[in-house]
Amino acid sequence: MTELNYDFDHLDSLMDDAGLDALLLTSKHNIQYMLGGYRYIFFSAMDAIGHSRYLPVIIYVKGQKEHTGYIGNTMERGEHENTPFWVPHFYPVGWSSLDSTIQAIKHLEMIGVTAGRIGVEPPFLPSDAQDALRDALPDAAFLNATSVLENLRAVKSPAELRTLREASERITKAMQATIAASGVGSTKHEIIERLRQEETKLELEFDYCLLTLGASHNRAGSNQAWADGEILSIDSGGNLGGYIGDICRMGFLGEPDAELIDLLGEVEEVQQAAFAEVKAGAPGIAAFTAGQAVLARQPNKQHMDFFGHGMGLVSHEAPFLLTNHPVSYEGRDAENPLKAGMVLSIETQMQHPTRGFIKLEDTLTVTETGFEMFGTEGRGWNRGGTG
Structure with a gap:
């Protein structure tokens, strides 16, 4: 059988x-x-x-x-x-x-x-x-x-976890290659197509790419071109054997200044606060309560949002931890204990009024003692135009 x-x-x-x-x-x-x-x-x-x-x-x-x-x-x-x-x-x-x-x-x-x-x-x-x-x-x-x-x-088998880990690692690799190969004058359409090719080379089925350049918060494809001194956010789902990898990473053309380092640091601080509460037996909502508490103390809290969801064969699946945020469903699993083998996507984004869309999205699996992250590379500022 x-x-x-x-x-x-x-x-x-x-x-x-x-x-x-x-x-x-x-x-x-x-x-x-x-x-x-x-x-x-x-x-x-x-x-x-x-x-x-x-x-x-x-x-x-x-x-x-x-x-x-x-x-x-x-x-x-x-x-x-x-x-x-x-x-x-x-x-x-x-x-x-x-x-x-x-x-x-x-x-x-x-x-x-x-x-x-x-x-x-x-x-x-x-x-x-x-x-x-x-x-x-x-x-x-x-x-x-x-x-x-x-x-x-809801609880993934070891084979499923291996597939989800591999999907996430391939997406991060494709993103880093795409950012490095893109430079001044690269349009959003061109960058998205490059990512599709990079994911395909790694035997992923390309699902989508949500991309911003510069101060814009618009994540749809267009002929907008990347300019020197601008940021890039790249959020993509890639499919491996039906299982979804879903990651967001940041790029920059040039050397990021102190403000950008601090802004991404605010996003990272929220992420880490949520990660710290992920472990088998903890109520699912604990990670999101912790993340929201840290977000509320950030200098740019008015421009930030934080959420998460279960994932696997479907991009939002059990455990369902938040209600109608951002997708319409009930957070029916919020108070239930997490189980080892569940997989979560945790994401924090900032829509800064002058610097642009800054976001990290990470995939974790719950373990008995905490969590394991899939696709850990490239979580800082990735330099564009170096490939």
């Missing part, structure tokens, strides 16, 4: 807590997680095809993994032939959302699950699929199972 990053007893326990009898999963990230890392490459970047879309489906019944089914695209038959999926039932039949849903209904009927409480992922379930399920299975209740899978993924 494929090595999985979860165990079925834990999954069954989470389903018990949520009152679910079965799961019908349709998000690509949870399909990947349940299948042990597999994601079909043909639809990796885009789901739309013809008049519909690719809709992979995993069906799992609590305590009965022998009934697990996977519905994929017809071309996935070859993937299964080369590296068989662990699931006992595989149906390579789907060219549309309804193809997959009809087969899912047939599988549920075959295994005798036509009633009870079935967990689905509403944000990832098309309306035509939802209607078909409700019409075919009127005695079943379809409930939101999003949190069940979020909690299942």
Whole structure:
């Protein structure tokens, strides 16, 4: 059987807590997680095809993994032939959302699950699929199972942590190479494209780059050019095997003056205050309370913001520690103890009115005694135009 990053007893326990009898999963990230890392490459970047879309489906019944089914695209038959999926039932039949849903209904009927409480992922379930399920299975209740899978993924396995560490280290390396190779006259579009190439050379899948130059706080791509004596902030997500590395680093054309050193020092002081509170058993909110307390004492506090989030296969996932800051969700895990193997992104930014956008974003994994940071290089001022 494929090595999985979860165990079925834990999954069954989470389903018990949520009152679910079965799961019908349709998000690509949870399909990947349940299948042990597999994601079909043909639809990796885009789901739309013809008049519909690719809709992979995993069906799992609590305590009965022998009934697990996977519905994929017809071309996935070859993937299964080369590296068989662990699931006992595989149906390579789907060219549309309804193809997959009809087969899912047939599988549920075959295994005798036509009633009870079935967990689905509403944000990832098309309306035509939802209607078909409700019409075919009127005695079943379809409930939101999003949190069940979020909690299942919250503590990362050693293999997942290795991937996240590697993703972060490759991004920092790509950023340092990009800053060094960029200089006077390099436009934001050119710098972003250079970063994409650097990340691609390191076998990362480039997700995005948020970039500022000079005193501007605008992080979108443009023809603005980097000038001597200006700062640069570069914030990028790169994907390795589905797992996200998310880092922000700073650059400068020339030699940073004392004011810039002090400004980045304010950001770093907030980061370090938060890091100090990260360890297994500590409430998740403790790091953010500490960071906010230090931020409140900074000379430029009125221009600063501080926040953080869990990350892994999704850029914001469990543990959820802050409410609607910056993304809309409840900080439901704020008072819960952190667990070893959870992964956090901690970030502090300053939108200085004359010097520009100054930010550090770091990725940490929680350990029994504290934390380990991924991608530690380049956390000071990186010199541009040296490569």
